[in-house]
Amino acid sequence: MSSTAPTAARQALRICSRRYASTAFARTAPRVAASLATSGRRRYVSETKPSNATVNVDTTIKAEHKAFLSQTGQRPPDVTMPTTAMAADVMMSPGAGILKQATVMDEGTRPIYLDMQATTPMDPRVVDAMLPYMTGMYGNPHSRTHAYGWETDQAIEKAREHIANLIGADPKEIIFTSGATESNNMSVKGVARFFKRGGKKNHIITCQTEHKCVLDSCRHLQDEGFQVTYLPVKSNGLIDMAELEAAIRPETCLVSIMTVNNEIGVVQPMDEIGRLCRANKVFFHTDGAQAVGKIPLDVNKMNVDLMSISGHKIYGPKGIGACYVRRRPRVRLDPIISGGGQERGLRSGTLAPPLSIGMGEAARICKEEMEYDSKRITRLSNRLLEGLLSLEHTTLNGDRERHYPGCVNVSFAYVEGESLLMALKDIALSSGSACTSASLEPSYVLRALGSSDESAHSSIRFGIGRFTTDDEIDYVLKAVTERVTFLRELSPLWELVQEGVDLNTIEWSQH
Numbered sequence: 001m002s003s004t005a006p007t008a009a010r011q012a013l014r015i016c017s018r019r020y021a022s023t024a025f026a027r028t029a030p031r032v033a034a035s036l037a038t039s040g041r042r043r044y045v046s047e048t049k050p051s052n053a054t055v056n057v058d059t060t061i062k063a064e065h066k067a068f069l070s071q072t073g074q075r076p077p078d079v080t081m082p083t084t085a086m087a088a089d090v091m092m093s094p095g096a097g098i099l100k101q102a103t104v105m106d107e108g109t110r111p112i113y114l115d116m117q118a119t120t121p122m123d124p125r126v127v128d129a130m131l132p133y134m135t136g137m138y139g140n141p142h143s144r145t146h147a148y149g150w151e152t153d154q155a156i157e158k159a160r161e162h163i164a165n166l167i168g169a170d171p172k173e174i175i176f177t178s179g180a181t182e183s184n185n186m187s188v189k190g191v192a193r194f195f196k197r198g199g200k201k202n203h204i205i206t207c208q209t210e211h212k213c214v215l216d217s218c219r220h221l222q223d224e225g226f227q228v229t230y231l232p233v234k235s236n237g238l239i240d241m242a243e244l245e246a247a248i249r250p251e252t253c254l255v256s257i258m259t260v261n262n263e264i265g266v267v268q269p270m271d272e273i274g275r276l277c278r279a280n281k282v283f284f285h286t287d288g289a290q291a292v293g294k295i296p297l298d299v300n301k302m303n304v305d306l307m308s309i310s311g312h313k314i315y316g317p318k319g320i321g322a323c324y325v326r327r328r329p330r331v332r333l334d335p336i337i338s339g340g341g342q343e344r345g346l347r348s349g350t351l352a353p354p355l356s357i358g359m360g361e362a363a364r365i366c367k368e369e370m371e372y373d374s375k376r377i378t379r380l381s382n383r384l385l386e387g388l389l390s391l392e393h394t395t396l397n398g399d400r401e402r403h404y405p406g407c408v409n410v411s412f413a414y415v416e417g418e419s420l421l422m423a424l425k426d427i428a429l430s431s432g433s434a435c436t437s438a439s440l441e442p443s444y445v446l447r448a449l450g451s452s453d454e455s456a457h458s459s460i461r462f463g464i465g466r467f468t469t470d471d472e473i474d475y476v477l478k479a480v481t482e483r484v485t486f487l488r489e490l491s492p493l494w495e496l497v498q499e500g501v502d503l504n505t506i507e508w509s510q511h
């Protein structure tokens, strides 16, 4: 253990107790948080990364970048920081080690984590809630003949209640799934197939900037004979309500529009979409993976009929999600998984108690601390954005007002995004969604906003979350400023811009 560990441990515990003091949780004591703190493991980056830290510019990036570009067009495997020292450490300290890996606060061995849209670290309180159901309380929640089943079932129903509470739903309307991908598949395919059986309605409306799992579900439905309208977005990333209204036909059975976009953080006009759908008797599904637990949502106020939720975007475990399915007026859908009829017959299969209970706890914390988290994240986001935009030729992608502040997507003109990501290896960032991050293609979301290939290529998404600190933002601002400047100095285009040449007037020779 390093010599700073005891101080760090005390500090971490202090942070824990301060954050949790006002909650009922304080009474039960944060076991995991405390054990991490006393082992000196759970350190917030701010404690050891002073804001005046020197940023070393990695001058090897150019050669590395060239090499991998010339090979497969794939990102090289080493971008995720080797941590051999840490791995050894982890193996030598069972228990604490595993949990240490589940947190992201070990400055010095791991990059600063600013990729909260890809996933969030589990809140230690969530781990606490899950642990008993991984050991002694292992009953099958569907077993009705003994206490093992009953106790697990009871905890799952409590979790369902917490998730329902977070979005203003009734617990009976919450169906556990494996994640938002499954919930999106279930909603889009399920409603469409049910209505097709009825013979009349075979048209769906969605939007070009949806997550791949919605778009791909729609493509599959097209193969099955459905018609799909992919609405464009305006340059601010929002849909045009008049276009949505015009797209609704008598055969339309479903409108699927996400609440918060995962790449640019824009918040679609949910109330208006819901009102329009209800007036036209069309079901309204929303992918809420990036919105639930982050902004206040009420399915009744918004007239939402189906909503997809993901556990790992709300500081809960991966591999679990939920789908809100309205009961009044009842939403009918064909299940995509058949079997024992669990989850109101909509999603068969034995539930995963530790994951469901973890997600429930994550939802409970989100509801209880939303105001606090939201204030902190907004403040950090404003600082980050102001700092980034003070660099010349830098722009925010997506609407500034209708925007979830924890997602800041910025274009740095005259810098290639992949080069910048490589130059920022000490910060875990992404240029877009995790599932497309291996591709060097410009983001289809930014292209839909009308961004040029170059602008889309020069964009980076900064994801701020519950555990992000001021010092991390300071460090990131300093690092980005230095490295953008460094990369621009290598760019011949930048040189021309500095000389006052308008690049649009140049006639490039064709070869």
Ligand SMILES: Cc1ncc(COP(=O)(O)O)c(C=O)c1O
Pocket (backbone or CB within 6 Å): 117, 118, 178, 179, 180, 181, 182, 211, 213, 258, 260, 261, 262, 287, 289, 290, 309, 310, 311, 312, 320, 321
């Ligand atoms: C908007 C959106 N929808 C769906 C998903 C998929 O969620 P999950 O990983 O729970 O399947 C994600 C994240 O990956 C997302 O950002």
Ligand code: FES
Pocket (backbone or CB within 6 Å): 118, 212, 433, 434, 435, 436
């Ligand atoms: S599945 Fe997570 S970003 Fe695409």
